[in-house]
Amino acid sequence: MSKIIRIFAFIFILIMVIAGTTGCSEPPPADEGEVHAAAKELLPLAVEANRIFFWEGLPHVEPDEDDSVDIGDAEYLELTEEYMYLSESDLMEKAEKVYTKKYCEDIRKVAFEGVAVTKEDALYARYIVELGVMKINRRLSEEGLAERIPNIDSIKTVEIKHDSAVLSVEFTCEGKVEIQNVTLKLEDDGWRIDSPTY
CATH class of the missing domain: 3.10.450 (Nuclear Transport Factor 2; Chain: A,)
Structure with missing residues (x-):
């Protein structure tokens, strides 16, 4: 093996060793x-x-047949005046200060879309917004x-x-x-x- 080939071989091995060490090292x-x-x-x-x-969720008004909305097994009641005009984004800001972005997306789905466990068993959304007014699933509030x-x-x-x-x-x-x-x-x-x- 010529001297030049040996030098290039040595350099190649050295580069591979350095690259391997850099790739495997964990940051502190x-x-x-x-x-x-x-x-x-x-x-x-x-x-x-x-x-x-x-x-328990945010506070809601007392049940009233004229104001409540039934969706499947869920009964939605308006939030009290202090909270009724909050938006989905307003509530999610609370979660975003605490949880990772990925985890917040899971929270958003559960809170505002609901989750179907099986065809017969579904977890309805905790909150819905209807005509600009936020409502809460009363049953989840009572059985939280x-x-x-x-x-x-x-x-x-x-x-x-x-x-x-x-x-x-x-x-x-x-x-x-x-x-x-x-x-x-x-x-x-x-x-x-x-x-x-x-």
């Missing part, structure tokens, strides 16, 4: 203090969002999930990467303490939650 993990601080800020906001989308309140002082690290983290958090639900993993992801506008907290 995010700062744990920064991640915990973000979680302590996001979790209380998640409680506010969950009350709107998964728990029980509140699960996070203890932000209980946060512990399970795993942290450069753009994601898994944290262990204590939640209190109906007097019982449960431990749940909460996933955070780093988006363009900061950390957001990417898993259920309700």
